[in-house]
Structure formats: C-alpha cells, structure tokens
Amino acid sequence: MVDPGNVKGKCLESITDNIIQSMAHHIAVIDQQGDILIVNSAWSDYTRINGGDPEETGVGSNYFTVSDRETVRKIKTVLDGTTDRVVVEYPCHAPREKRWFAMNVTPLMDFNRNNIIGAVITHMDVTDRKLLELRQQKDLDMAKSIQKRVVLEPIEQENITVKGFYLASDQLSGDLYAWYKISSHQYGVILLDIMGHGVTAGMMSMAIRSMLEGIITDEIEPGKVYLKLNEQFHKFFKSGRGYKNFFCTGIYMLIDTDEKSISYINAGHPGAVGLSGNESFILSSANPPIGLSKEPDVKTGKVQVSEKTKLLLYTDGFTDSMNMRLSDGESFILQEMHLNDDIHEHFEKIVSDLNRKDDIAIVSVSFE
The missing domain is CATH 3.60.40.10 (PPM-type phosphatase domain)
Structure with missing residues (x-):
C-alpha cells in the first residue's frame, strides 16, 4: 500500500528541486564543511560557458577551496549563526566584457532540529547596476569639477x-x-x-x-x-x-x-x-x-x-x-x-x- 505522506513528501521535494533549477540566479547549496550538495542549471551553465571546471565548482567539490580567505570567513559567520546574511559584490570580468556579481549567503536550516546544516549561496549578475553607478559617478565627478x-x-x-x-x-x-x-x-x-x-x-x-x-x-x-x-x-x-x-x-x-x-x-x-x-x-x-x-x-x-x-x-x-x-x-x-x-x-x-x-x-x- 502506498504511503500518502511519503508520496506528498516526494512531490514537495521534486517541486523544491524544480524551483531551484528554474531560477535565473546561480545557486549552490553547501554543507557545514563547504562541500557542494546542489547546484542549479544556471550555475552549471555559467561554469560551462566561461570555461570553468565542473569538478572544481560542481556537486561534490568544495566551495571553500576555490574561494579567497575573506570570502570563506564571511560564509562561516553564516554557518555558525553569527550573522543571518552575507552579501559580497565582486568583479568577474571576461576578456571582452566587464561583469560584476553579488554573492548572497543565507543559512540552510533543519527546522525539525532548529539548527543550521549548511548555506544557500546565490550569485546574482549586477553588471547593469554597476555600469549605471559608474556612469553616474563619472557625471558626478564632472559636476564636482565644474563646481570647483x-x-x-x-x-x-x-x-x-x-x-x-x-x-x-x-x-x-x-x-x-x-x-x-x-x-x-x-x-x-x-x-x-x-x-x-x-x-x-x-x-x-x-x-x-x-x-x-x-x-x-x-x-x-x-x-x-x-x-x-x-x-x-x-x-x-x-x-x-x-x-x-x-x-x-x-x-x-x-x-x-x-x-x-x-x-x-x-x-x-x-x-x-x-x-x-x-x-x-x-x-x-x-x-x-x-x-x-x-x-x-x-x-x-x-x-x-x-x-x-x-x-x-x-x-x-x-x-x-x-x-x-x-x-x-x-x-x-x-x-x-x-x-x-x-x-x-x-x-x-x-x-x-x-x-x-x-x-x-x-x-x-x-x-x-
């Protein structure tokens, strides 16, 4: 006999996975040690298009090994509950274009046990906003120069x-x-x-x-x-x-x-x-x-x-x-x-x- 509760749980799990895979932002889920448990399609596609190595950034690899020391430190403050969220903006330029991303780190909770079991890392492309800011800064610098x-x-x-x-x-x-x-x-x-x-x-x-x-x-x-x-x-x-x-x-x-x-x-x-x-x-x-x-x-x-x-x-x-x-x-x-x-x-x-x-x-x- 089929357990209705088990079927419902699998359905919810499937829906959750579909949601993650459908998101345009690059998403990876890590455990307390920094090992990558899940990545979505956008994450994998970005690695492939930009000549990255899936073995270094895909499921089973360790996120900490490809991150600088300061980034690892900030992620660990989320994993140990010191902070609820970390946002870091960084440049990620390609040979023919300039790009910027924002890394957003939030805790992955086990709500049954009320403890943190990992973190959800989202990388968002903020290039359009950054380019606008740079243009505005250039205009401000010109106005400041005129004022002087x-x-x-x-x-x-x-x-x-x-x-x-x-x-x-x-x-x-x-x-x-x-x-x-x-x-x-x-x-x-x-x-x-x-x-x-x-x-x-x-x-x-x-x-x-x-x-x-x-x-x-x-x-x-x-x-x-x-x-x-x-x-x-x-x-x-x-x-x-x-x-x-x-x-x-x-x-x-x-x-x-x-x-x-x-x-x-x-x-x-x-x-x-x-x-x-x-x-x-x-x-x-x-x-x-x-x-x-x-x-x-x-x-x-x-x-x-x-x-x-x-x-x-x-x-x-x-x-x-x-x-x-x-x-x-x-x-x-x-x-x-x-x-x-x-x-x-x-x-x-x-x-x-x-x-x-x-x-x-x-x-x-x-x-x-």
Missing part, C-alpha cells in the same frame, strides 16, 4: 583680504560663497547654505551661483540683494513640482573700507563672528530664510569697526560636525580668533580634520 572651477579667486588687496573654502559631505556641495568688488572701497560678500546636501543641493547652488554677480553688483544694498534673491527663488524654484519647500539660509555683507562699516542681512543663517581690535560682534539673523516668505519684512543691520578687523562666516555644517550648539560655536570661534592672526588657515585646518556630517563652507574677511 567657478570658485572665485581670493581678494587680496592692501586694505582687505577675502578667502573661502568648502568641503562637501557628498560629491557636490550645497554651500556656496562669492564676493565682488563694487567700487574702490566697497565689497559685497555672500555665503549661502542650500537646503539639504548632495546632488540636488549641489546643482541648485550652481544655478543660484550664476545669478549672484548680477544681483550683487546691481542691487548692492543688503536689503535689496535679499529681496532680489528671494524673488528669484520664487520665480525659478517655487513653480517647479517638488520644490515648494525649497529655500536657503544666507548672510550678505556690504563692506565699506573707507567708512569702516559693515552693512548686512542675515536670513536664518548662523551669525558671522567678528573681532575689531578687542571688541567682538555677531551679525545675527533677523530675517526668514531666502525663499520661505513671498513678501518678507526685511531687517538689515550695520556695524562700525575700528582698528584691525576679522570676520568669519560659516555654514551650520561646521558647528554640527563639532557637536556644538550655535551659541557654543560662536564662543569657540571668537576664542580661536583671539589666539590666531591668520584665521583662514587656522579654521581650514580645523574643518579638514572634522568627521563631517554636512557640507561645510567658511569665508574669512580681514581688513584694516
């Missing part, structure tokens, strides 16, 4: 020096700065921090960067520059789908070396820290970020300075990366400004050593 090329040369005059630098958290920076000589004694200096970071913020910063010279040299006064930038944000970025909440913080200064004055607008940005002689000052925010309000009530500020004056403008990536509140950051910057004459070189070194959480841009200004 548009950075302005420092102003180094007898009575004023303006320098800047930025370090991006990703391939492109959402921070940007610029400065322009408006007259023999007036200079416009601006630092902006685009919402977010990475590719989108970087591309937006480049679009805004193209507008700055015209806006600053035409409008000149801080309040007018703020309003013009705000108008441009609403005109170009608010009409596009997905950019309704797009904005940036920023600070713009009009420096007059004859009057020894700094007129400024701060739009939701960390306050610029200044030191004139022994007197310190902060150019604090009094306005919403650029692009948030369609008709903002603009508040500008002005400070008179004397003797030797130094200022530092920075984006909040600086204080965030130092795990400081803005107020603590201001105190720290002021302390370092008292101790160092060349604040640009000093703060560039500090920023370069940080574990950055966001884009960081810093602009230093000094004048007599």
